[in-house]
Amino acid sequence: MVETSYQGQRRTRSEFERQLHRLEQDSLRMGALVENSFFLAHTALFERDLDAATRINAQDRQIDQIYHQIEIDCINLIALQAPVARDLRLLSALMQLIRDIERIGDYAENLGEIAIKLFSYPPLPYLSELQVMSHRSRAMLAMSLESLANLDAKIGLQIKAKDDAVDDDYKQIYDLLAAQRLFGEPMEPVMLMVLAIHHLERMADHAANVGLRVAYIVTGKLG
Numbered sequence: 001m002v003e004t005s006y007q008g009q010r011r012t013r014s015e016f017e018r019q020l021h022r023l024e025q026d027s028l029r030m031g032a033l034v035e036n037s038f039f040l041a042h043t044a045l046f047e048r049d050l051d052a053a054t055r056i057n058a059q060d061r062q063i064d065q066i067y068h069q070i071e072i073d074c075i076n077l078i079a080l081q082a083p084v085a086r087d088l089r090l091l092s093a094l095m096q097l098i099r100d101i102e103r104i105g106d107y108a109e110n111l112g113e114i115a116i117k118l119f120s121y122p123p124l125p126y127l128s129e130l131q132v133m134s135h136r137s138r139a140m141l142a143m144s145l146e147s148l149a150n151l152d153a154k155i156g157l158q159i160k161a162k163d164d165a166v167d168d169d170y171k172q173i174y175d176l177l178a179a180q181r182l183f184g185e186p187m188e189p190v191m192l193m194v195l196a197i198h199h200l201e202r203m204a205d206h207a208a209n210v211g212l213r214v215a216y217i218v219t220g221k222l223g
Contacts, residue, residue, distance in 0.1 A: 159211035
C-alpha cells in the first residue's frame with residue numbers, strides 16, 4: 001500500500017513531537033541536577049559540609065554535557081525539520097533557558113568553592129541573612145522548573161516579582177559587610193561573603209529569566 005503524502009506528514013510530525021518531548025525532558029533532567037547542586041552548595045555553606053562541596057564539581061560536568069547535547073539537538077531540529085512558528089518559538093526559548101539553568105549550576109559550583117575556603121575560618125557574622133537569601137533563590141529556581149515542567153506561564157511570570165526580595169537581601173548584606181571594621185582580621189572571609197551574595201543574586205536573576213522564557217513559549221509575548 002502506497003503511503004499518502006498526508007500520512008507521511010503525520011508520521012514526520014509525530015516524530016518531531018517525540019523529539020521535542022525528549023528535549024523538554026532532558027531540560028528538566030538537567031534542571032534537577034542544577035537544583036541538587038544548589039542544595040549541595042547551600043548545605044556546604046550553612047552546615048559546613050565539605051563532602052557536599054566536593055560533590056558539586058563532578059555533577060557540574062554532567063550538567064555541562066547535557067546542556068551541550070540539548071543545544072546541538074535544538075539546532076539540528078531547527079535546521080532539519082523547518083518547524084512551524086510555535087515550535088520554533090519553543091526551540092529558541094529552550095536554547096536560551098537551558099543556558100540560564102546551566103549558569104545557575106556554575107554559580108552553585110562557585111558557592112561550593114567559597115564554602116571550602118570559608119571552612120578554615122570561624123563562622124562569620126550575617127550567615128543567617130545569607131541563608132535567607134539562599135532560601136529565596138532556591139525557591140525561585142524550584143518555581144522556574146515547575147513552570148517549565150508544566151509550561152505554566154502564570155508561574156513563570158510570578159517568579160520575577162520574587163526577585164525584588166533577593167535584590168533587597170543583596171543590598172542589606174552588602175551594606176552590613178561594607179560597614180565592618182576588621183582591625184587586623186583577615187579580609188578574605190568578607191570578600192568571600194561579597195562573592196557569595198553576588199552569586200546568589202545572579203542565580204535568582206537567571207531563575208527569573210527561565211520563568212519569563214517559559215511564559216514566552218506559552219504566550220508568544222516577551223516580558
